[in-house]
Amino acid sequence: MSPIRLSDLAFTLEAVIDDAFGQKAMWVIAETSDIKNYPDRGYCFLTLIERESGTTSGGTLAKLEACIWRRNYHTIREFESATGVAFARNIQLLLLVSVGYSPVYGLRLEILQIDPSYTLGNLERERQAVLDALVQDHPELIWLEAGQYITANQLLPRPAVMQRLALITAPGSDGWRDFRHELAQNPFRYDFVVDEYLTQVQGKGAERAICAQLERIRLSEIPYDAVVIVRGGGSQLDFGSFDTYLMGQTVAGFGIPILAGIGHERNVSIADMLCHESVKTPTKAAAFLIEHNRQFEESCLLLRDRLGLVARDALQTAREHLDAETERMRFVLHNFFRDRHTDLAEKAVTLRHLDPANVLRRGYALLLRNGHILTQAGNVQTGETLQVQLHDGIVTVKT
Template sequence: MSPIRLSDLAYTIDSVLEENFGGKAMWVLAETSDIKNYPDRQYCFLGLVEREGNQTVAKLDAVIWRKNYPILRAFEAATGVAFARNIQLLMLVSVTYSPIYGMRLEIHQIDHAYTMGNIERERQAVLDTLVREHSQYVWLDQGQYITSNQMLDRPAVWQRIALITAPNSDGWRDFRQELANNPWGYQFVIDEYLTQVQGQGADKAICTQLEQIAGRATPYDAVVIVRGGGSQLDFGAFDTLRMGVAVASFPYPILAGIGHDRNISITDMMCHQSVKTPTKAAVFLIEHNRIFEENCLQLAYRVAEASRVAMQNAREEVDILTDRFRYGTQTYLRNRHVELAEKATTVRHLDPINVLRRGYALLSRNGQILTSADAFRPGDDVQARFADGTVQLIVTDAE
């Protein structure tokens, strides 16, 4: 067989591809890999692969040229997912070939709905696994996911906090500043567990920090996981089965403020309390403590008011009892005074002087009062006392 020139082979391939694929576009399902994006030049080179398990069964190069480059922004805006590797996409592509650069697929459109549906299917599969294989920590109740971490009691006051975040990140800064600048001057003790919170392996890194927190003797009031803003793909670490199990079963209340506005992650669904941002996580802690203080102030006011009312009632009761006692005493003394007056009158009436004044005499002998005629003997020397004086008598006869 006579050899042919490489250019002849290339043009033959070009002719065959043009005949079969020229001017045609088709929808292709593939996974992204090896992305080289050039936003300033507005084109993107990438690889498209198909896998069966861990085996790659097909791989082709692809490109998004300037005329179609806006589809990347449209994709990210519609899905909240950063255009990156390992994303399953449904794309409208055409086959292009260059004798110099080889064959590529030119991407014209990306089906946003497919990507969103695929992400949701993967997330639902994780949730189903949590309920099925970890039912001691996660269960469904009237369509709501309930976890052991959600059932933990909240302390009256949040004081000692374990903070999981990336070092010197916006999330770390926002959370610390909001706590430090709270208008009521509340003080918090914060132990930092700094680690990667997004990207490949972030879920494992976060779970390692959770294991360290659980293994310490420090009784934390809460664990706070925060991160700054970012694309939806950066939240992949918070949608894994590993994170779901770790958060749902954790022995301290977990507060998640992972900076998202669009979707709710599995971590949000499993944790004790979920808020949108690191700042709102700090606000949640502050407001909880403020409610406790207000309740204490209200109780103090109620105690003071109850004491004031009790003292007023007691004072009024004492006044009433005092009036009753005064009235009773006065009545008693008045009655006793009347009785004494009556007795004094009786005593005055019975006074021997008064009796003598009515014409009677009091006879006595040798100082002894004589009340019977038999007591007299002739010759006795008797004293007769009258009202106005005493007379000495001698008894001459006694019958």
């Protein structure tokens, strides 16, 4: 066979590929790799691969170069906006592509669209698989009730005041800074005692680092009111450590209420679903603690006001009762003294009537022997001298 020029072969391949795929678009599932993104220029080069097991650890079955030109560059922004996932390597995507071949640059796929629903569905399927496994393996820690996941951590009693806190976050991070600033600047001047357990909160190894800090907190036996896990914002892939089996098991069964403020507005992680309380950002985590303590203070102030009102009512009632009893006592005493006065007056009249002087004045006389009154006739002897007491004097008589 006579040799041909390379350009002839290249042009032939171009014609064959153009005939087979030209002006056609097809949907393919592939994983991203080796991304070279140029946002300022409006284009992106990357490699699309397929692995044996569909995971990052499987062997490579296929690999093709791909690009996104300026006219379709908006699909990256639209994908990130719809999913909250950064356009990065090692993401499995559903892509609308066209096949092109250049004698100079070779075979390349042009990406026309990225389907966000496929990515969201994958994330949700992976999350659901983890939740199903947790429910099956640890029914004592997590279970379904009326379509909601209930965990042992959620059922822990919440302290009336959350003041002593264990904080898990990355050192010097925006999440750490936002949380501490909001806590320190609270308008009610509440004091918080915060012990920091600093660690990485994203990237490879983050889940084990966070769980190791939770184990440190458990072994410390310090009576924390709550454990707070915070991190700043980022893409959905940055939150992968909060969607794992290990993280779900550790959070669901932890013996201290866990408050998560891991900085994402769009999606809810497994850690969010299984912890005691979840808020969207580190700032809101601090605000939640401040508001919780404010509610306790307001309940105390309300009880104080109610106690003051009850005390005033009780004193008023007691005062009215005392006034009524005093009036009744005054009336009773008045009647008592009036009746005693009447009795005394009657007795005085009786005594006046019984006074011997008054009796003698009415014509009666007293028979005396040596100044002693005789009351019985048998005591009088014949021939003795006695005295008769009359109203106006004494007369001596002889019997």
